[in-house]
Amino acid sequence: MQALKIKGLVLFGAYVLFMLLTMGMYWWNIDAFRDRLTTMDEFHNVLSDILETRRYEKNFMFYPEPNSLKEALVYLDRAEGTVEVLRPKIVEIEGEARYAELRASIGEYRTLLHSLAGGDKTVAVRTREYGAGLVRTAQDLLREKQQRIHSALDRIKFMPILVMLTLLVVITVVFVWQARKILERLNYVQRAAEGVAKGDYEAIQHLRSEDPISVLMRAAFTNMADELDKRQEQLVEARKLVSIGTLTSGIAHELNNPLNNVSLTADTLLEELDAMPRAEMRELLQDIIGETARASEVVRNLLDFSRAEQRTLRPLGMAAVIRQTLKLVGNQLALGGVKVETDVPVDLPDIRGDMHYLQQVFINLFLNADQAMEKGGHLRITGRRQGDMLCVDVADTGCGMDKDTLSRVFDPFFTTKPVGKGTGLGLSIIYGIVRKHGGSVGVRSEPGRGTTFTVCLPIQDGGGEA
Ligand code: ADP
Secondary structure (H helix, E strand, O other): OHHHHHHHHHHHHHHHHHHHHHHHHHHHHHHHHHHHHHHHHHHHHHHHHHHHHHHHHHHHHHOOOHHHHHHHHHHHHHHHHHHHHOHHHHHHHHOHHHHHHHHHHHHHHHHHHHHHOOOOHHHHHHHHHHHHHHHHHHHHHHHHHHHHHHHHHHHHHHHHHHHHHHHHHHHHHHHHHHHHHHHHHHHHHHHHHHHHHOOOHHHHHHOOOOOHHHHHHHHHHHHHHHHHHHHHHHHHHHHHHHHHHHHHHHHHHHHHHHHHHHHHHHHHHHHOOOOOOHHHHHHHHHHHHHHHHHHHHHHHHHHHHHOOOOOOOEEEOHHHHHHHHHHHHHHHHHHOOEEEEEEOOOOOOOEEEOHHHHHHHHHHHHHHHHHHOOOOEEEEEEEEEEOOEEEEEEEEOOOOOOHHHHHHOOOOOOOOOOOOOOOOOHHHHHHHHHHHOOOEEEEEEEOOOEEEEEEEEEEOOOOOOO
16 A cells, blocks of 8 residues: 555656656746847847948948048947857857957958048948948848747747647556556456356466555455355365265164174074074174174264364375275165266376365265266266376266256356255365366266266376376
8 A cells, every 4th residue: 555655656746747847948948038039139239230330331431521430430339349248149159260250350340440531442342341241240140040049939839749749648658558457457356256256266366467456456365265265164064064964874874784783693692692602602793893893984984074174185096085985975875776886996196185175075976976866877986097187087877967057067056956955065165176176177968868077186296107
Protein backbone atom coordinates (compact mmCIF):
# COMPACT_ATOMS: atom_id res chain seq x y z
CA MET A 1 0.00 0.00 0.00
CA GLN A 2 2.80 2.35 1.00
CA ALA A 3 4.59 1.64 -2.27
CA LEU A 4 1.38 2.41 -4.19
CA LYS A 5 1.04 5.78 -2.48
CA ILE A 6 4.66 6.62 -3.24
CA LYS A 7 4.12 5.63 -6.88
CA GLY A 8 1.06 7.88 -7.08
CA LEU A 9 2.95 10.76 -5.50
CA VAL A 10 5.90 10.32 -7.89
CA LEU A 11 3.52 10.35 -10.89
CA PHE A 12 1.77 13.44 -9.61
CA GLY A 13 5.14 15.09 -8.92
CA ALA A 14 6.31 14.28 -12.46
CA TYR A 15 3.13 15.79 -13.89
CA VAL A 16 3.47 18.97 -11.81
CA LEU A 17 7.14 19.24 -12.78
CA PHE A 18 6.27 18.86 -16.45
CA MET A 19 3.61 21.55 -16.18
CA LEU A 20 5.96 23.91 -14.30
CA LEU A 21 8.68 23.35 -16.91
CA THR A 22 6.23 24.03 -19.72
CA MET A 23 4.98 27.18 -18.06
CA GLY A 24 8.55 28.26 -17.33
CA MET A 25 9.53 27.75 -20.96
CA TYR A 26 6.49 29.65 -22.12
CA TRP A 27 7.31 32.48 -19.75
CA TRP A 28 10.91 32.54 -20.91
CA ASN A 29 9.87 32.56 -24.57
CA ILE A 30 7.48 35.48 -24.06
CA ASP A 31 10.16 37.36 -22.16
CA ALA A 32 12.74 36.70 -24.87
CA PHE A 33 10.20 37.82 -27.45
CA ARG A 34 9.61 41.09 -25.65
CA ASP A 35 13.36 41.55 -25.45
CA ARG A 36 13.66 41.00 -29.20
CA LEU A 37 10.89 43.49 -29.90
CA THR A 38 12.76 46.13 -27.88
CA THR A 39 15.96 45.30 -29.75
CA MET A 40 14.13 45.61 -33.04
CA ASP A 41 13.00 49.09 -32.01
CA GLU A 42 16.65 49.92 -31.36
CA PHE A 43 17.66 48.60 -34.78
CA HIS A 44 14.89 50.71 -36.21
CA ASN A 45 16.26 53.74 -34.39
CA VAL A 46 19.71 53.11 -35.88
CA LEU A 47 18.21 53.00 -39.36
CA SER A 48 16.15 56.15 -38.89
CA ASP A 49 19.14 57.99 -37.34
CA ILE A 50 21.28 57.04 -40.34
CA LEU A 51 18.50 58.09 -42.69
CA GLU A 52 18.28 61.43 -40.84
CA THR A 53 22.06 61.81 -41.13
CA ARG A 54 21.76 61.22 -44.85
CA ARG A 55 18.91 63.73 -45.15
CA TYR A 56 21.05 66.46 -43.55
CA GLU A 57 24.03 65.31 -45.62
CA LYS A 58 21.96 65.86 -48.81
CA ASN A 59 20.66 69.20 -47.49
CA PHE A 60 24.21 70.28 -46.94
CA MET A 61 25.14 69.29 -50.48
CA PHE A 62 22.32 71.44 -51.92
CA TYR A 63 22.50 74.38 -49.46
CA PRO A 64 25.85 74.23 -47.74
CA GLU A 65 24.70 75.43 -44.32
CA PRO A 66 26.97 74.53 -41.43
CA ASN A 67 23.84 73.71 -39.35
CA SER A 68 22.90 70.83 -41.63
CA LEU A 69 26.34 69.30 -41.19
CA LYS A 70 26.07 69.68 -37.45
CA GLU A 71 22.65 68.03 -37.43
CA ALA A 72 23.96 65.22 -39.63
CA LEU A 73 26.78 64.60 -37.15
CA VAL A 74 24.38 64.68 -34.18
CA TYR A 75 22.27 61.92 -35.78
CA LEU A 76 25.35 59.96 -36.75
CA ASP A 77 26.63 60.14 -33.13
CA ARG A 78 23.28 58.93 -31.91
CA ALA A 79 23.29 56.08 -34.40
CA GLU A 80 26.82 55.14 -33.37
CA GLY A 81 25.85 55.24 -29.66
CA THR A 82 22.94 52.86 -30.30
CA VAL A 83 25.16 50.58 -32.41
CA GLU A 84 27.58 50.40 -29.49
CA VAL A 85 24.78 49.49 -27.10
CA LEU A 86 23.52 46.89 -29.59
CA ARG A 87 26.97 45.37 -30.01
CA PRO A 88 26.14 41.93 -28.45
CA LYS A 89 23.02 41.63 -30.63
CA ILE A 90 24.82 42.66 -33.82
CA VAL A 91 27.65 40.27 -33.07
CA GLU A 92 25.06 37.55 -32.49
CA ILE A 93 23.38 38.24 -35.86
CA GLU A 94 26.29 39.21 -38.12
CA GLY A 95 29.44 38.22 -36.26
CA GLU A 96 32.30 40.21 -34.75
CA ALA A 97 33.93 41.11 -38.11
CA ARG A 98 30.76 42.67 -39.51
CA TYR A 99 30.34 44.70 -36.33
CA ALA A 100 33.88 46.02 -36.59
CA GLU A 101 33.26 46.82 -40.27
CA LEU A 102 30.09 48.74 -39.35
CA ARG A 103 31.89 50.70 -36.70
CA ALA A 104 34.72 51.47 -39.16
CA SER A 105 32.20 52.59 -41.83
CA ILE A 106 30.51 54.92 -39.35
CA GLY A 107 33.93 56.31 -38.42
CA GLU A 108 34.89 56.78 -42.05
CA TYR A 109 31.49 58.35 -42.82
CA ARG A 110 32.00 60.80 -39.96
CA THR A 111 35.45 61.77 -41.26
CA LEU A 112 33.99 62.28 -44.72
CA LEU A 113 31.15 64.41 -43.32
CA HIS A 114 33.71 66.62 -41.60
CA SER A 115 35.61 66.97 -44.86
CA LEU A 116 32.45 67.85 -46.86
CA ALA A 117 32.79 71.52 -45.92
CA GLY A 118 35.96 71.65 -48.14
CA GLY A 119 33.71 71.34 -51.22
CA ASP A 120 35.76 68.55 -52.74
CA LYS A 121 33.70 66.64 -55.31
CA THR A 122 35.37 63.26 -54.76
CA VAL A 123 34.74 63.59 -51.03
CA ALA A 124 31.09 64.27 -51.79
CA VAL A 125 30.84 61.15 -53.97
CA ARG A 126 32.52 58.96 -51.35
CA THR A 127 30.32 60.43 -48.60
CA ARG A 128 27.22 59.49 -50.59
CA GLU A 129 28.56 55.98 -51.16
CA TYR A 130 29.36 55.48 -47.50
CA GLY A 131 25.99 56.91 -46.46
CA ALA A 132 24.14 54.61 -48.86
CA GLY A 133 26.23 51.68 -47.65
CA LEU A 134 25.38 52.45 -44.04
CA VAL A 135 21.67 52.64 -44.86
CA ARG A 136 21.87 49.21 -46.54
CA THR A 137 23.67 47.68 -43.59
CA ALA A 138 21.12 49.12 -41.15
CA GLN A 139 18.28 47.83 -43.34
CA ASP A 140 19.91 44.38 -43.53
CA LEU A 141 20.25 44.27 -39.76
CA LEU A 142 16.65 45.29 -39.30
CA ARG A 143 15.43 42.67 -41.81
CA GLU A 144 17.50 39.97 -40.17
CA LYS A 145 16.11 40.96 -36.80
CA GLN A 146 12.56 40.88 -38.15
CA GLN A 147 13.11 37.38 -39.51
CA ARG A 148 14.36 36.20 -36.15
CA ILE A 149 11.31 37.66 -34.50
CA HIS A 150 9.10 35.79 -36.95
CA SER A 151 10.75 32.49 -36.15
CA ALA A 152 10.47 33.21 -32.41
CA LEU A 153 6.79 33.90 -32.97
CA ASP A 154 6.43 30.57 -34.78
CA ARG A 155 8.10 28.83 -31.85
CA ILE A 156 5.67 30.43 -29.42
CA LYS A 157 2.78 29.54 -31.70
CA PHE A 158 3.78 25.87 -31.97
CA MET A 159 4.82 25.39 -28.38
CA PRO A 160 1.35 24.65 -26.95
CA ILE A 161 0.76 22.21 -29.81
CA LEU A 162 4.08 20.52 -29.05
CA VAL A 163 3.29 20.36 -25.35
CA MET A 164 -0.15 18.93 -26.06
CA LEU A 165 1.30 16.35 -28.44
CA THR A 166 3.96 15.32 -25.91
CA LEU A 167 1.31 15.06 -23.22
CA LEU A 168 -0.93 13.06 -25.54
CA VAL A 169 1.87 10.65 -26.44
CA VAL A 170 2.89 10.23 -22.79
CA ILE A 171 -0.73 9.71 -21.67
CA THR A 172 -1.35 7.23 -24.50
CA VAL A 173 1.79 5.26 -23.67
CA VAL A 174 0.95 5.22 -19.95
CA PHE A 175 -2.65 4.29 -20.73
CA VAL A 176 -1.73 1.41 -23.05
CA TRP A 177 0.87 0.19 -20.58
CA GLN A 178 -1.57 0.34 -17.67
CA ALA A 179 -4.39 -1.20 -19.73
CA ARG A 180 -2.08 -4.11 -20.57
CA LYS A 181 -1.21 -4.56 -16.93
CA ILE A 182 -4.87 -4.45 -15.94
CA LEU A 183 -5.71 -6.99 -18.64
CA GLU A 184 -2.85 -9.19 -17.49
CA ARG A 185 -4.15 -8.97 -13.93
CA LEU A 186 -7.73 -9.68 -15.00
CA ASN A 187 -6.53 -12.69 -16.99
CA TYR A 188 -4.64 -13.80 -13.94
CA VAL A 189 -7.72 -13.42 -11.74
CA GLN A 190 -9.76 -15.40 -14.25
CA ARG A 191 -7.11 -18.14 -14.57
CA ALA A 192 -6.48 -18.30 -10.84
CA ALA A 193 -10.21 -18.37 -10.03
CA GLU A 194 -10.82 -21.13 -12.58
CA GLY A 195 -7.80 -23.05 -11.28
CA VAL A 196 -8.82 -22.66 -7.66
CA ALA A 197 -12.36 -23.73 -8.47
CA LYS A 198 -10.89 -26.98 -9.81
CA GLY A 199 -8.45 -27.30 -6.93
CA ASP A 200 -5.45 -26.39 -9.09
CA TYR A 201 -3.59 -23.86 -6.97
CA GLU A 202 -0.60 -23.71 -9.33
CA ALA A 203 -2.52 -21.17 -11.44
CA ILE A 204 -1.98 -18.69 -8.61
CA GLN A 205 1.73 -18.56 -9.19
CA HIS A 206 1.50 -17.41 -12.82
CA LEU A 207 1.38 -13.65 -12.16
CA ARG A 208 5.01 -12.73 -12.44
CA SER A 209 4.87 -8.91 -12.22
CA GLU A 210 6.34 -7.50 -9.05
CA ASP A 211 4.36 -4.25 -8.97
CA PRO A 212 2.50 -3.56 -5.72
CA ILE A 213 -0.98 -4.38 -7.08
CA SER A 214 0.16 -7.73 -8.49
CA VAL A 215 1.95 -8.55 -5.25
CA LEU A 216 -1.22 -7.69 -3.29
CA MET A 217 -3.38 -9.78 -5.61
CA ARG A 218 -1.00 -12.73 -5.46
CA ALA A 219 -0.91 -12.50 -1.66
CA ALA A 220 -4.73 -12.39 -1.51
CA PHE A 221 -5.05 -15.40 -3.82
CA THR A 222 -2.35 -17.38 -2.03
CA ASN A 223 -4.11 -16.64 1.23
CA MET A 224 -7.39 -17.79 -0.25
CA ALA A 225 -5.72 -20.94 -1.58
CA ASP A 226 -4.31 -21.69 1.86
CA GLU A 227 -7.75 -21.30 3.37
CA LEU A 228 -9.29 -23.49 0.68
CA ASP A 229 -6.53 -26.01 1.24
CA LYS A 230 -7.48 -26.22 4.90
CA ARG A 231 -11.14 -26.58 3.98
CA GLN A 232 -10.23 -29.26 1.45
CA GLU A 233 -8.42 -31.20 4.16
CA GLN A 234 -11.47 -30.90 6.39
CA LEU A 235 -13.61 -32.11 3.50
CA VAL A 236 -11.34 -35.09 2.94
CA GLU A 237 -11.69 -35.99 6.60
CA ALA A 238 -15.45 -35.54 6.47
CA ARG A 239 -15.65 -37.60 3.31
CA LYS A 240 -13.61 -40.33 5.00
CA LEU A 241 -16.30 -40.66 7.64
CA VAL A 242 -18.91 -40.84 4.88
CA SER A 243 -17.02 -43.64 3.16
CA ILE A 244 -16.57 -45.47 6.46
CA GLY A 245 -20.33 -45.20 6.89
CA THR A 246 -20.83 -46.67 3.43
CA LEU A 247 -18.38 -49.42 4.20
CA THR A 248 -20.11 -50.40 7.42
CA SER A 249 -22.01 -53.39 6.08
CA GLY A 250 -18.87 -54.74 4.41
CA ILE A 251 -16.80 -54.24 7.52
CA ALA A 252 -19.47 -55.68 9.79
CA HIS A 253 -19.49 -58.74 7.56
CA GLU A 254 -15.75 -58.94 7.61
CA LEU A 255 -15.71 -58.77 11.40
CA ASN A 256 -18.65 -61.13 11.73
CA ASN A 257 -16.94 -63.95 9.86
CA PRO A 258 -13.93 -64.32 12.18
CA LEU A 259 -16.15 -63.71 15.23
CA ASN A 260 -18.51 -66.49 14.09
CA ASN A 261 -15.56 -68.77 13.50
CA VAL A 262 -14.14 -67.97 16.94
CA SER A 263 -17.52 -68.63 18.55
CA LEU A 264 -18.03 -71.92 16.65
CA THR A 265 -14.52 -73.16 17.40
CA ALA A 266 -14.82 -72.19 21.07
CA ASP A 267 -18.20 -74.04 21.25
CA THR A 268 -16.70 -77.20 19.73
CA LEU A 269 -13.80 -76.96 22.11
CA LEU A 270 -16.09 -76.59 25.10
CA GLU A 271 -18.32 -79.51 24.08
CA GLU A 272 -15.49 -81.93 23.39
CA LEU A 273 -13.05 -80.65 25.94
CA ASP A 274 -12.61 -83.98 27.71
CA ALA A 275 -12.68 -86.37 24.72
CA MET A 276 -10.59 -84.32 22.27
CA PRO A 277 -6.94 -85.26 21.72
CA ARG A 278 -4.50 -82.54 22.74
CA ALA A 279 -3.13 -82.10 19.23
CA GLU A 280 -6.59 -81.32 17.83
CA MET A 281 -7.27 -79.01 20.74
CA ARG A 282 -4.09 -77.09 19.97
CA GLU A 283 -5.15 -76.81 16.33
CA LEU A 284 -8.55 -75.35 17.28
CA LEU A 285 -6.92 -72.86 19.65
CA GLN A 286 -4.56 -71.84 16.83
CA ASP A 287 -7.64 -71.28 14.63
CA ILE A 288 -9.15 -69.05 17.31
CA ILE A 289 -5.94 -67.00 17.51
CA GLY A 290 -5.79 -66.74 13.70
CA GLU A 291 -9.41 -65.57 13.44
CA THR A 292 -8.92 -62.99 16.21
CA ALA A 293 -5.86 -61.70 14.40
CA ARG A 294 -7.97 -61.38 11.23
CA ALA A 295 -10.60 -59.41 13.09
CA SER A 296 -8.07 -57.09 14.69
CA GLU A 297 -6.45 -56.47 11.30
CA VAL A 298 -9.80 -55.31 9.96
CA VAL A 299 -10.16 -52.95 12.90
CA ARG A 300 -6.55 -51.74 12.56
CA ASN A 301 -7.07 -51.03 8.85
CA LEU A 302 -10.16 -49.03 9.62
CA LEU A 303 -8.45 -47.09 12.39
CA ASP A 304 -5.44 -46.44 10.15
CA PHE A 305 -7.66 -45.05 7.46
CA SER A 306 -9.80 -42.88 9.72
CA ARG A 307 -6.84 -41.30 11.51
CA ALA A 308 -6.28 -37.66 10.49
CA GLU A 309 -2.61 -37.32 9.67
CA GLN A 310 -0.33 -34.64 8.37
CA ARG A 311 0.07 -35.03 4.61
CA THR A 312 3.59 -36.16 3.68
CA LEU A 313 4.57 -37.33 0.26
CA ARG A 314 6.92 -40.27 0.30
CA PRO A 315 7.84 -43.06 -2.15
CA LEU A 316 4.98 -45.50 -2.46
CA GLY A 317 4.34 -48.63 -4.46
CA MET A 318 1.02 -48.45 -6.30
CA ALA A 319 0.42 -52.20 -5.83
CA ALA A 320 0.55 -51.65 -2.04
CA VAL A 321 -1.86 -48.70 -2.24
CA ILE A 322 -4.41 -50.78 -4.18
CA ARG A 323 -3.93 -53.81 -1.92
CA GLN A 324 -4.46 -51.74 1.25
CA THR A 325 -7.53 -50.08 -0.25
CA LEU A 326 -9.06 -53.36 -1.30
CA LYS A 327 -8.63 -54.62 2.24
CA LEU A 328 -11.07 -51.91 3.29
CA VAL A 329 -13.54 -52.10 0.41
CA GLY A 330 -13.07 -55.66 -0.86
CA ASN A 331 -15.78 -57.12 1.29
CA GLN A 332 -18.22 -54.34 0.46
CA LEU A 333 -17.67 -55.02 -3.23
CA ALA A 334 -18.04 -58.75 -2.77
CA LEU A 335 -21.35 -58.20 -0.98
CA GLY A 336 -22.57 -56.11 -3.92
CA GLY A 337 -21.71 -58.97 -6.30
CA VAL A 338 -18.77 -57.15 -7.83
CA LYS A 339 -15.91 -59.30 -9.09
CA VAL A 340 -12.60 -57.55 -8.71
CA GLU A 341 -9.65 -58.18 -11.07
CA THR A 342 -6.39 -56.51 -10.20
CA ASP A 343 -3.42 -56.13 -12.49
CA VAL A 344 -1.02 -53.75 -10.80
CA PRO A 345 2.47 -55.27 -11.12
CA VAL A 346 4.58 -54.91 -7.98
CA ASP A 347 7.65 -54.04 -10.04
CA LEU A 348 6.15 -50.78 -11.32
CA PRO A 349 8.27 -47.79 -10.26
CA ASP A 350 7.28 -46.00 -7.05
CA ILE A 351 5.31 -42.78 -7.06
CA ARG A 352 5.54 -39.97 -4.54
CA GLY A 353 2.40 -39.82 -2.51
CA ASP A 354 0.54 -40.07 0.73
CA MET A 355 -0.99 -43.46 1.51
CA HIS A 356 -4.08 -42.10 3.27
CA TYR A 357 -4.95 -39.63 0.58
CA LEU A 358 -4.44 -42.13 -2.19
CA GLN A 359 -6.52 -44.69 -0.33
CA GLN A 360 -9.22 -42.04 -0.17
CA VAL A 361 -8.97 -41.59 -3.95
CA PHE A 362 -9.35 -45.27 -4.72
CA ILE A 363 -12.01 -45.92 -2.07
CA ASN A 364 -14.15 -43.21 -3.66
CA LEU A 365 -13.57 -44.65 -7.13
CA PHE A 366 -14.31 -48.24 -6.02
CA LEU A 367 -17.44 -47.24 -4.09
CA ASN A 368 -18.71 -45.19 -7.04
CA ALA A 369 -18.13 -48.22 -9.27
CA ASP A 370 -19.95 -50.40 -6.74
CA GLN A 371 -22.90 -48.02 -6.74
CA ALA A 372 -22.89 -47.88 -10.55
CA MET A 373 -23.13 -51.70 -10.71
CA GLU A 374 -26.26 -52.27 -8.67
CA LYS A 375 -26.73 -55.79 -10.02
CA GLY A 376 -23.08 -56.69 -9.71
CA GLY A 377 -20.42 -56.62 -12.39
CA HIS A 378 -16.70 -56.48 -13.01
CA LEU A 379 -14.20 -54.02 -11.60
CA ARG A 380 -10.82 -54.06 -13.32
CA ILE A 381 -7.90 -52.23 -11.75
CA THR A 382 -4.91 -51.96 -14.06
CA GLY A 383 -1.61 -50.25 -13.35
CA ARG A 384 0.79 -49.19 -16.12
CA ARG A 385 3.60 -46.82 -16.81
CA GLN A 386 3.05 -43.95 -19.23
CA GLY A 387 6.20 -41.83 -19.74
CA ASP A 388 7.01 -40.14 -16.45
CA MET A 389 3.65 -41.08 -14.99
CA LEU A 390 2.21 -44.15 -13.39
CA CYS A 391 -1.41 -44.59 -14.38
CA VAL A 392 -4.12 -46.71 -12.81
CA ASP A 393 -7.29 -47.46 -14.75
CA VAL A 394 -10.35 -48.25 -12.67
CA ALA A 395 -12.88 -49.74 -15.10
CA ASP A 396 -16.36 -50.88 -14.18
CA THR A 397 -19.17 -52.46 -16.15
CA GLY A 398 -21.81 -50.27 -14.53
CA CYS A 399 -24.51 -47.91 -15.77
CA GLY A 400 -22.06 -45.44 -17.36
CA MET A 401 -22.75 -41.74 -17.84
CA ASP A 402 -24.25 -39.54 -20.51
CA LYS A 403 -22.29 -36.57 -21.96
CA ASP A 404 -23.89 -34.02 -19.65
CA THR A 405 -23.09 -35.96 -16.47
CA LEU A 406 -19.60 -36.71 -17.78
CA SER A 407 -18.83 -33.02 -18.26
CA ARG A 408 -19.78 -32.22 -14.66
CA VAL A 409 -18.55 -35.17 -12.63
CA PHE A 410 -15.64 -33.26 -11.09
CA ASP A 411 -17.77 -30.27 -10.06
CA PRO A 412 -18.18 -30.05 -6.30
CA PHE A 413 -21.67 -31.04 -5.09
CA PHE A 414 -22.65 -32.51 -8.46
CA THR A 415 -24.46 -35.77 -7.85
CA THR A 416 -27.08 -37.87 -9.59
CA LYS A 417 -27.67 -39.93 -6.49
CA PRO A 418 -30.63 -39.49 -4.13
CA VAL A 419 -30.22 -37.39 -0.98
CA GLY A 420 -28.47 -39.41 1.70
CA LYS A 421 -26.64 -41.56 -0.84
CA GLY A 422 -24.53 -39.02 -2.66
CA THR A 423 -22.83 -35.80 -1.59
CA GLY A 424 -21.31 -34.92 -4.95
CA LEU A 425 -17.94 -34.38 -3.28
CA GLY A 426 -16.16 -37.66 -3.96
CA LEU A 427 -14.75 -36.86 -7.39
CA SER A 428 -13.97 -33.22 -6.66
CA ILE A 429 -11.96 -34.39 -3.66
CA ILE A 430 -10.20 -36.95 -5.84
CA TYR A 431 -9.39 -34.18 -8.32
CA GLY A 432 -7.95 -31.99 -5.56
CA ILE A 433 -5.84 -34.78 -4.07
CA VAL A 434 -4.49 -35.91 -7.43
CA ARG A 435 -3.62 -32.34 -8.47
CA LYS A 436 -1.76 -31.87 -5.20
CA HIS A 437 0.26 -34.95 -6.03
CA GLY A 438 1.16 -33.29 -9.35
CA GLY A 439 -0.96 -35.79 -11.28
CA SER A 440 -4.14 -35.85 -13.32
CA VAL A 441 -7.41 -37.71 -13.40
CA GLY A 442 -9.49 -38.45 -16.47
CA VAL A 443 -12.67 -40.32 -17.26
CA ARG A 444 -14.22 -42.21 -20.19
CA SER A 445 -17.72 -43.54 -20.07
CA GLU A 446 -20.43 -45.07 -22.20
CA PRO A 447 -24.01 -45.12 -20.97
CA GLY A 448 -25.09 -48.68 -20.21
CA ARG A 449 -21.61 -50.14 -20.77
CA GLY A 450 -19.40 -48.81 -18.04
CA THR A 451 -16.94 -46.21 -16.91
CA THR A 452 -13.16 -46.00 -16.68
CA PHE A 453 -11.42 -43.51 -14.43
CA THR A 454 -7.68 -43.04 -15.01
CA VAL A 455 -5.51 -41.65 -12.26
CA CYS A 456 -1.95 -40.68 -13.30
CA LEU A 457 0.71 -39.76 -10.75
CA PRO A 458 4.30 -38.67 -11.32
CA ILE A 459 6.90 -41.34 -10.87
CA GLN A 460 9.33 -40.78 -8.01
CA ASP A 461 12.63 -39.29 -9.31
CA GLY A 462 15.04 -42.03 -10.28
CA GLY A 463 12.18 -44.39 -11.10
CA GLY A 464 14.14 -45.60 -14.17
CA GLU A 465 13.00 -45.84 -17.77
CA ALA A 466 10.27 -48.19 -18.90
P1 ADP B 1 -21.39 -38.86 -5.31
O1 ADP B 1 -20.84 -40.24 -5.52
O2 ADP B 1 -21.54 -38.48 -3.89
O3 ADP B 1 -22.62 -38.57 -6.15
P2 ADP B 1 -19.08 -38.10 -6.79
O4 ADP B 1 -18.39 -36.78 -6.97
O5 ADP B 1 -18.27 -39.24 -6.35
O6 ADP B 1 -20.27 -37.83 -5.84
O7 ADP B 1 -19.74 -38.48 -8.17
C1 ADP B 1 -20.49 -37.53 -8.89
C2 ADP B 1 -21.41 -38.21 -9.88
O8 ADP B 1 -20.62 -38.83 -10.90
C3 ADP B 1 -22.22 -39.33 -9.33
O9 ADP B 1 -23.41 -38.84 -8.75
C4 ADP B 1 -22.49 -40.17 -10.55
O10 ADP B 1 -23.57 -39.66 -11.31
C5 ADP B 1 -21.26 -39.99 -11.39
N1 ADP B 1 -20.34 -41.14 -11.27
C6 ADP B 1 -19.22 -41.19 -10.54
N2 ADP B 1 -18.60 -42.38 -10.72
C7 ADP B 1 -19.34 -43.09 -11.57
C8 ADP B 1 -19.25 -44.42 -12.16
N3 ADP B 1 -18.23 -45.23 -11.88
N4 ADP B 1 -20.21 -44.80 -13.01
C9 ADP B 1 -21.24 -43.97 -13.31
N5 ADP B 1 -21.40 -42.73 -12.80
C10 ADP B 1 -20.48 -42.30 -11.93
